[in-house]
Amino acid sequence: MLIRTASDIPSSEITPEDLYQGRRRFIAQAGSLALAGTLAPAQVRAAPAPLGVLTKSPYSTNEASTHYKAVTTYNNFYELGTDKADPSANTHRLKPTPWTLRIEGLVNKPRSIAIEDLLKLAPLEERIYRMRCVEGWSMVIPWVGIPLSTLIRQADPQGSARFVEFVSHYDRSTMTRGVLEWPYTEGLRLDEALHPLTLLAVGLYGEVLPVQNGAPVRLVVPWKYGFKSAKSLVSIRLVERQPVSAWTKAAPAEYGFFSNVNPEVDHPRWSQATERRIGEFSKRRTLMFNGYADQVASLYTGMDLRRFY
C-alpha cells in the first residue's frame, strides 16, 4: 500500500475561504445583535453555531472542499421540496430542536438519545469526504460527526442482527406529500454500518448541520450514492432481514439495496461513468466505490456488483 507523505500544511489545517467568511459573518451578526436587542427571532437564528474543537481524521481527502454556499443551496431533500433550491428555502418546515434519536430493534441496550447527548458520545471528528449523487454530480464536504459504529456498539447488538434500517423524520403537516413513500427509509448491512468510514454527521464546515443538509443528525456513507445517506434521522433499527429503502420501493429496477458508486454499472436511464464536481467545468471520471475501494472493496468480495447494484 502506498503511503503518501503529507505536504507541510495539510489542507485540513487550512481554513476554507467560505468558513472564514462564515466566521466573519458570524462576528458581524453577533455585533449587530449586541446593538439591536429587539431583533426578530428569525434573524437571531441566522447565526451558525460552531461545534468547537474537532479531531482531524486520516480518512479525510486532500481535495478542495466544495463551496459552503453550493453545499447548502444545492440539495436533494424531497421532504422539503423536489427542486435543488427548495430545501434551503423551506428550512422552516423542519425544527431540529428538540430532537431525539432512537437506537432500537435487535439490541440489548435500546435507548433514545437527545441530540445534545449524541454530541458528547465521542469526540467530534472532521471528515472531508467525497459525495457522489446518483444523478451524476459530486461534491467534497467537510462533515463533522462520530463513527456510527460507536453508537451501535454501545447499544450492544444481538447475534441475530444482520442489517440496519434508518428512518428519517416525517411530518405530514409541514412536509411534501407524495413523490416517495414517507417516512424516508434506508438500509445498510451491519458490517457496512460498522465500517469506520460510515459516519453519523451532526455538522459541516465546523458548524451545526443546516436543516437542508439533514439537521440535526444524518447518515454519511461516502462510497455509496448520496441517497443512501439518509437525513434527519429519528430511528436506527437493527434487524434480521434486509430492509427495503424508500427509493427501492419507488423504482426497484433503478435503485438497488447496495447502490455502491460504480462507474461500470449504469443507471438504467443514464451513464455513471463520469460526474460533474460542483464548481468545475469539465467532468471527471467516476471512481470505483467513489475512490474508497482500498477501504471497502473487501466488503463485497465475490459479489456480482451488476446483480447487487
Added chain:
Amino acid sequence: MTPSNLQLKVIKTALFLLCLMPAVLLWRGLETDTLGANPLETLTRATGEWTLRFLLITLAVTPLRRFTGWHWLIRLRRTLGLFAFAYGAAHLLTYVWLDQFFDWQAIARDILKRPFITVGFAALVLMVPLALTSSNAAIRRLGGRRWQSLHRAIYPITLLGCVHFWWLVKKDITEPLLYTLVAVALIGLRGWWREQERRKQRAGGYLPQPGQGGKVIKIFAK
C-alpha cells in the same frame, strides 16, 4: 383587429426581442453566477424547457387565431417556430459540449442506448427539415399542401419532447405532466375540429366558401 404593415413590423420586432429574452437572461446569469450551484445543468434544463415552451406557443397560434379571429397572428408563427428550433439546437449543444465534451463515440452510444436521449435526439432531427423549409420561397417551391403536411411533424416533435422530459425526471413528474397536458390539449383540439368539419361536410350543412374564414384556416392550419 388587423394591424397595418408598419404596426405588424413593430409587433414582429418586439416579439423577436421577447423570444430572445430567455437566452439573454441565461447569458447574464452565467456572467453574474446566479444560475445556482450547477449552472451548466441549469443551462441544459432551461434551453430544453424553452424548446418545449416555444413548440407549445407555436401550436397555440392557430387556436388563438380561431378563437379571436385575429388572422394576422399567423404571421408571427414562423418566428416562434424558428425560436423553438434555435433553443433546441442550443439544448443539443449543451449536451454535446458541456455534458459529453464532444466525445462522439459516447454520444452515439448514449443516443442508441438511452431511450430518453433517443427520443430527444429524434425530435431535434425532425425539426431540421421544418426549420430549413421555413422561408416563403420554400413554401412556394413545395406548394402549400405539401408544405403543410411536412410541417404537421410539429405534433410528433412536441410529443417526443414531452416524453424526453418525462423519462429524464427522477421521480417528481409534475412538470413534464403539465407540458404533456398542454400539448395533448393543443393537438387534441385539432383532431376535434377535423372531426367536427367532417361531420358537417357529411351532413352537407357546411362547405367552406371562398373568401370565408373557414378556407383560410383550412390552408394554413397545422
